[in-house]
Amino acid sequence: MEEAQRRIEAVFRIEWARLVAGLARFVHGDLGTAEELAQDALVAALETWPQDGIPREPGAWLMQVAKNRALKRIDRQKRWEKKEAELTRAMEDRQECSADAIEEAADDDVGDDLLRLIFASCHPILSAESRVALTLRVVGGLTTEEIASAFLISEATAAQRIVRAKKTLAESGAAFEVPRGRELAERLSSVLEVIYFVFNEGYVATAGGEWMRPALCEDALRLGRILAELVPNEAEAHGLVALMEIQASRIDARTLPDGTPIPLFEQNRARWDRFSSSAVCAL
Amino acid sequence: MKFIVLGHANKDTEAGVLPSPEEFDKMGKFVEELVKAGVFVAGEGLLPSSKGARITFGSGGKTSIKNGPFTESKELIAGFSIIQVKSLDEAIAWMSRTPSPEGSSLEIRQLFSDEDFAPVDPTGDLREHDAKLREQAAKQHGNS
Numbered sequence: 001m002e003e004a005q006r007r008i009e010a011v012f013r014i015e016w017a018r019l020v021a022g023l024a025r026f027v028h029g030d031l032g033t034a035e036e037l038a039q040d041a042l043v044a045a046l047e048t049w050p051q052d053g054i055p056r057e058p059g060a061w062l063m064q065v066a067k068n069r070a071l072k073r074i075d076r077q078k079r080w081e082k083k084e085a086e087l088t089r090a091m092e093d094r095q096e097c098s099a100d101a102i103e104e105a106a107d108d109d110v111g112d113d114l115l116r117l118i119f120a121s122c123h124p125i126l127s128a129e130s131r132v133a134l135t136l137r138v139v140g141g142l143t144t145e146e147i148a149s150a151f152l153i154s155e156a157t158a159a160q161r162i163v164r165a166k167k168t169l170a171e172s173g174a175a176f177e178v179p180r181g182r183e184l185a186e187r188l189s190s191v192l193e194v195i196y197f198v199f200n201e202g203y204v205a206t207a208g209g210e211w212m213r214p215a216l217c218e219d220a221l222r223l224g225r226i227l228a229e230l231v232p233n234e235a236e237a238h239g240l241v242a243l244m245e246i247q248a249s250r251i252d253a254r255t256l257p258d259g260t261p262i263p264l265f266e267q268n269r270a271r272w273d274r275f276s277s278s279a280v281c282a283l
Numbered sequence: 284m285k286f287i288v289l290g291h292a293n294k295d296t297e298a299g300v301l302p303s304p305e306e307f308d309k310m311g312k313f314v315e316e317l318v319k320a321g322v323f324v325a326g327e328g329l330l331p332s333s334k335g336a337r338i339t340f341g342s343g344g345k346t347s348i349k350n351g352p353f354t355e356s357k358e359l360i361a362g363f364s365i366i367q368v369k370s371l372d373e374a375i376a377w378m379s380r381t382p383s384p385e386g387s388s389l390e391i392r393q394l395f396s397d398e399d400f401a402p403v404d405p406t407g408d409l410r411e412h413d414a415k416l417r418e419q420a421a422k423q424h425g426n427s
Contacts, residue, residue: 010372014320054379111319218367225321 004050012042015059016141017226021113023066024120029176031120031138032166033070041066114139115178115230121165122191125172130165131194132201137162139226140219150216151201188231192240195223199244217248285324285367285394286374292332292359293387297352299331309382317366322377326364365394 016038023034041062055061121135133151136142142150148158179187202216224241231237302310317323333352340346353359368374374391381389397410404410 006372007375010370010376013369014373014376215369218369222321222367226319229319229321 005046008045008049008054009042011054011058012045012062013141015062017114017117017139018059019062019066020138021117022063023070024117024176025113026067026070029116029120029174030170031117031134032163032170033073035138035166037066037070038062040069111230112178114226116176118191118227118230119178119187120169120174120176122187122194123169123172123174124187124190125174126165126168128193128197130161130168131190132197133158133161134165135194135223136198136219140223142219150213188234188236191227192236195220195227196240196244198223199247203247214248217244220244221248284369284396285365286371287392287394288364288366288374288378288381289360289390289392290362290364290383291388291390292329292361296329296361297331297333297359299333306382306384313380313382314364316380317364317377320377322366322368324365324367326362328362329360332359 019038019041020031020034023037024031027033027037044065045058045062049055118135118139121138122131126134133147136147136150137144144159144162145155147162148155151158178184199217199220202213202218202220221241221244224237224244228234228237228241301307314323314326331352335351335353337349337351337353338346339349366374366377368377371391371393378389378391383389400410401407
């Protein structure tokens, strides 16, 4: 891949979750549309950034481009509805909300959107595998290809899981909100399960010929750290990060230099990564 | 993978000029962004080289000591951060956002991971010893 394109994709990757999260609220929790708009913004970036350079605030740039596209869509939809004389009161309300949401979005806390996105992608109405695929895609910023290779499934299967998950969410009318009260505990468990599943999949790598896939462990750790920052008062989130840190610190001790696995009871505990272990004990 | 990001020194850092409250605030916000993204591992700022020294190892076990300041300020370091990201491109993407003053520069270098030493340490004994020392050091500093 060309260097300029790699650079742009790296910028895009670190903006992805916040972009999708902000757009998802903008389009009332429709993750499918949010992702499409985000992809459109990437295309626009790939067209303009190589000449103009990467803007100073790429996140704001991408969000603006994506929102302009969203507004065009709403506009098109409006015109079409007028023409067809099928403008129902319900749709009108929805569009008014969309226009208001632009103003709102400018002030709202980005963290809230990200948290909404995490709760949506880990929604209990989705199957376990759909939750995992959707979370890695929309929050982790992995491509369908990367998800497919991580779980040793075909790219078509991975894409299908994600599409199905978004469709299920849209059809269920699940609110794009951070759950409150008693629901929060239940929904948080689902989020923690998804993150730990990703971690374990990397750690045990049951599905693969490769015995361990540290990249997946790193993805899970990153998701865990992001979550713990978003819900600082939830001890379970911090507990999960600590647990993953302990296990991740054993990764280097689990294989011989040629990649042969070493059973746990034969592992040399001195080789467990002290840096990670001490991070746990400092908590 | 982990990277160390080295901030190069300039006249101001070498003169011990502290950042203004605004600069300090901007940098704090940037680090906060890194922490929120689960990327930041550690970071520190360095005092001017006038507070440091250099040791050169000569022939026959002779060492020579030179006290700071050191003049070739282009090679001097004024601070560092350690980050954990997926690729060098991602490290570049993040660190390009550092609110550094005009004319300053950063160097990004990947850190060795434990497996990288396998060719020179096939039995793992040296790494094991190294891990023990790290554990001891962590304990001494109350991190363990």
